[in-house]
Amino acid sequence: MFSRTELDNTDPWTRLREGNLRWVEDRSTAGGDRGAARRAATSRGQNPFALVLGCSDSRVPAEILFDQGLGDLFVVRTAGHVVDSVALGSVEYAVGVLGVALIVVLGHEECGAVAAATRIVDDADVPPGYIRDIAERIAPNVLRARRAGAVTAGEIVGQHSLHTVELLRQRSALVDAAIHRGAVAAVPARYSLSSGAVTEVRPAEPVLLAA
Numbered sequence: 001m002f003s004r005t006e007l008d009n010t011d012p013w014t015r016l017r018e019g020n021l022r023w024v025e026d027r028s029t030a031g032g033d034r035g036a037a038r039r040a041a042t043s044r045g046q047n048p049f050a051l052v053l054g055c056s057d058s059r060v061p062a063e064i065l066f067d068q069g070l071g072d073l074f075v076v077r078t079a080g081h082v083v084d085s086v087a088l089g090s091v092e093y094a095v096g097v098l099g100v101a102l103i104v105v106l107g108h109e110e111c112g113a114v115a116a117a118t119r120i121v122d123d124a125d126v127p128p129g130y131i132r133d134i135a136e137r138i139a140p141n142v143l144r145a146r147r148a149g150a151v152t153a154g155e156i157v158g159q160h161s162l163h164t165v166e167l168l169r170q171r172s173a174l175v176d177a178a179i180h181r182g183a184v185a186a187v188p189a190r191y192s193l194s195s196g197a198v199t200e201v202r203p204a205e206p207v208l209l210a211a
Contacts (some may be wrong), residue, residue: 012102012103013187017198019067024196033189035068041070051073051094053081053164059193062106066198074100080113081159082107082137083167092174095184103168103175103184106198107161108191114157117142123130154190158201161188 002112008020022028025123032038051074052062062075064098074094076087083091094100107114117138119125127135138160169176180182188201 004105011103013185016066016068016102016104020065020196020198022067023065028064028067030063030067030069031102033072035052037071039136046071046074046098047101048072048074048098050095050102050104051076051091051100052104052106053077053083053087053091053168054104055079055081055108055111057108057111058196059192060106060108065191065196074098078112079134080117080138081107081164082113082134084137084173088168088171091168092172095178096174099183101184103165103186105164105168105186105188106191107164107189107201109154109157109193111153111157114142114160115153118153118156121146145163158188158190160202161190161201164188 002153019030049072052066053076054060054062056077056079062077063073066073068109074090074105076090076094078084078087081087091103095103113134116127116131116135119127121137121142126132140162141163142156144163145156148159150156150159168186169179175186179186189198190201191198
């Protein structure tokens with residue numbers, strides 16, 4: 001069992017991956033960091049080491065699936081991890097004020113928001129009400145994923161996470177500068193509802209055409 005000082009000196013992405021492995025293997029340990037003592041220790045301020053920009057889906061609670069305690073993560077959740085001005089302001093607060101060392105954009109399999117956006121792209125099937133606004137914000141990433149060769153829903157979800165990291169850098173000079181100077185790292189990731197595992201999403205290798 002690591003002390004909190006030792007944990008604070010661990011690479012943030014390694015810390016999250018190790019926590020996720022504990023979750024997958026049903027040996028979570030963060031319960032002790034969610035009780036009265038930790039609540040008292042964090043009552044006068046917060047010092048999260050990572051930001052998770054994730055989906056509002058009830059099955060994807062970042063603190064639990066990464067096995068982290070109270071005050072460890074700054075979490076921003078919207079349907080399909082859509083980035084509007086409020087979400088972007090929250091991300092900038094985590095980076096610029098709280099000084100998080102890591103941004104994780106966390107998509108997940110069976111995402112209803114991504115599925116709705118995919119139906120817009122593939123079938124011109126537009127959802128009603130404000131759900132349409134969410135789906136239409138995701139649709140450009142679905143289209144990019146399709147053009148890059150994504151076939152399955154899981155591939156589209158992964159590409160959406162990847163493109164959301166790009167969007168954060170494009171829309172926020174603060175976030176882009178922090179990443180550029182190495183003050184914060186950014187990782188696109190995908191969560192499996194069935195296995196509980198989080199995997200990093202990497203850019204697809206370019207396809208080389210035969211001469």
